[in-house]
Amino acid sequence: MIEDLKEKAKELLTSKKVDVVIGYEAGTYKDYASPSFAKTAKDVDRFVWNKNCVNNLAIYITKAKGKVGIIAKGCDVKSIIGIIQENQINREDVVIIGIACDGVEIDGEKADKCNFCDVHTPKIYDILIGDKIESKESSQDKYxxxxxxxxxxxxxxxxxxxxxxxxxxxxxxxxxxxxxxxxxxxxxxxxxxxxxxxxxxxxxxxxxxxxxxxxxxxxxxxxxxxxxxxxxxxxxxxxxxxxxxxxxxxxxxxxxxxxxxxxxxxxxxxxxxxxxxxxx
Amino acid sequence: MADKLISKEDLNTLIDNLAKDIDVFAPVKKGDMYLYSKISSSKDISLNGKNTKKPLKEVFFGQSEELISFKTAKKEIEIIESEEDGKKRVIIGSRPCDAAALPILDEVFGWDYKDSFYLDKRERTTIISITCNEVEESCFCTSFGNISPSSKEGSDLLLTDIGESFYVEVVTDKGDAIIEGNSNLFKKAENISQKDKRQKEAVEKVKRRVELEGLKEKLDINFEDPIWKEISQKCLGCAACTYLCPTCHCFDIQDEMKKSTGKRVRNWDSCAFGHFTQMPGHQPRTEQFQRFRQRVIHKFKYYVDKFNKTACVGCGRCIENCPVNMDITKVIEKIVSS
Incomplete structure (x- = not known):
């Protein structure tokens, strides 16, 4: 998956379809992943994809300048949908690199939101990384x-x-x-x-x-x-x-x-x- | 001022005795974190826990501190000065990094304007620190020459757990006075080798390290360097790092009114916030990278220029609490190697 992800991100940058790709790199504390901004194909080599990619990177799309590529899990795409609905960015200015995700962890424990995930495969995307994962109805009560x-x-x-x-x-x-x-x-x-x-x-x-x-x-x-x-x-x-x-x-x-x-x-x-x- | 020993039981007696007459603060486990709190019994203390979530500065420079209160009636204003209770205070179980932050804060609060609120509390307080039993992954105190899990900087007494007892190193007269006043609880020092061993072990546990050599020289000239934009890119501009920093000391003073009464309150403020530098008609730091740069330069250059001290003790709270893994040690590395 990570190789595919890097390849697609590099393509977007070298073809100048986007000015930056926002993804994850290895963090420096515990096993955290950290937000990463790639402006060149070389920068993409820092990217990682693993269980620790918890951060919702959608926070950065309203701050970024120019066209943005963003690595987004299903939940993060929900935020992007909200941001577009509220006219904070134009759909055409963002390339969503959706990622099929079966859950992330915080300090080694499954993140709470993942217990009720209905978007293992993002609702919308321009590029999908990984095979589609079906979302099953959660048996747990989210409320x-x-x-x-x-x-x-x-x-x-x-x-x-x-x-x-x-x-x-x-x-x-x-x-x-x-x-x-x-x-x-x-x-x-x-x-x-x-x-x-x-x-x-x-x-x-x-x-x-x-x-x-x-x-x-x-x-x-x-x-x-x-x-x-x-x-x-x-x-x-x-x-x-x-x-x-x-x-x-x-x-x-x-x-x-x-x-x-x-x-x-x-x-x-x-x-x-x-x-x-x-x-x- | 010879070293002493105090048994664990006697330390509890000491704490209980002190708490009868004076204010005693110590790390207390509250929920899933440790916080410095005022205690009434030795039972409340956690001496072996993780580092406290909030730093020791809070006990001297509270997040929201009332400076005066006032009443208005027609055109008259009555001002009521806030009075300190004047009670002696003891802090037990502070980490050496937190204690080391106090002489750093003393500089800014005791410089041209003598901040009576801070200085008065400092004067009345004796600091009894403890050699760290546990070291966090975020700790990097040993990167600073004078600070370590067993350093005495800023402490009046330093305790080291040597099993049945604590080895007590006397640092100042204030610390000595505690021993003098409770001499029946302290014994002659022995087992110095065990103390040295424990302290050495604690120091060796600190794995994170940052090389500060060359940093100041870089900061002297790199204000306009594009690197600031790059390294601060992921910073979201919250105040978790500054509020939880033992040396960050910026504040804002505001009057809070309710009908005809009000109070003037000093609140922690943060250079990470956009409105921190907002003035009528002018905003010198319009972008986040400028605010982040301020934090780094303030700690590692301005403070050094002004007071010949670095405003960082390597407690690691900013690393631990940052939601986007901004790591000050990596930031420094990048600046030094730029």
Missing amino acids: KEVAEIENKSPEERWKYWKDTLSKCIRCYACRQVCPLCYCDKCFVDTTVPQWIPMSVNEDNNMMFHMIRAYHMASRCIGCGECQRACPMNIPLNILSKKMTKEVEEMFGYTPGVDIEAKPAIQDFNKKEDPDKEFIM
Whole structure:
């Protein structure tokens, strides 16, 4: 697979179809893989593909200049679909080198998202590396942790989030690593008006995470990068999954599936409201 | 100031005795990480754990520190100074790298403007460090001449686990005062060979190393070098590295108002953030590579020029916590070989 991947990446660069190919190279800490940017065929020789290629490289396509080739797993392609749907890049400006993936690992353990993967073969791609892998319905409940929180009493739930989010140091790694958090100016960074004071405390932290979660509703595809990036090990996946679940139930919309679909947040087409009396 | 021994049991007694009268901070296991926390009993301490997630600087320079508070009534403003409680404090079980970061921070907080909030806490605090039992894969402290898993830089006492007891090396008068005040718990030093062996083993465990020779000379002249764009390309601009760095000290002071009351708070800030240098009408660092360059040059050139110290102790937290594997040791290697 890696030879095929390198060959295709080199072809794209030498034929000048793209200015850069974003892939993975061997990291320098533990067995991590690290993002890698190839501008020449020679640079491609650094590329690797293995179980440790966890990072969602879609974060870099809104930052890159010119035409971009990107190595993308099925889950990463979901992000790319979202970015294109939201008009942040043109489909023709990105060459998706989709990769058939049967799961990645974080510190030797299967990544949470891989337990529920429905895109072992990416939904869209220009080039596919590896043989197509069929996705089977997962026997595990992807909303198990969400249900555990939902089943708590309001008081318990309040305490849980207060305690959990009080650990946050507001380094914004969750925001910075998220491919869909592409705003030029984040709400937490404005000073006039200042929506959230800079001080790190339970109230401000909770405010930040609540607004962030709302901003991700109908947009988060569950790549889990926010949770992986969090140095304080805050289970941010639970917040994102809760929003995804709500949107699925209310609007029948799942992000990252259909590039032609109108995201729930643009459409507001409530599932049980065929006459579209809700909002518009 | 002769070396001493203290049995593990007596160390617990010492901690419990100290905690009765003064504030004692130590690494505590919280969930899946260790954090310096105020403790009331020796039972809460983890002396053999992994390195703490947040560095020791937090105990002297908190992430959000109230400087003053105020009340407004009509056109009057009443200012209330924040008062420190003045209590003596002891830190037990700090890693030598974290302790070594303190004399580095002392420079900037005690330079032209004497930062009373930081300096007052420093003055009141005795640092009892411990030779590392476990070394992380990200540790590279031995790359700096004066720092190692058993270095005494910044500590007042250094403990080394020699089995039944801790070998106690006295570094400063402050450290000596702890022994003087609790002399019944300390014994005459023996088994120095065991202590030397343990310390040597700890030093040998540090595998990651970076060659700093030639770095400063490169940084003196490479501000405009295109290499900065290349090496910073994957940096996403979060503050995990700076906030968790034991020597990063940048802050922002803001007034936070609620109706007629407010407080002036000093918060950690980070050169990784775009708005860090945003001024009315001007932004000198518009791109991420400029921010990343600032972090490296600040640590390995500006700080050296100004204070003759490098603002890095090799604790490895920036390597461990970076979501995209930005590795400062590799960055340095690339700069040196450029």
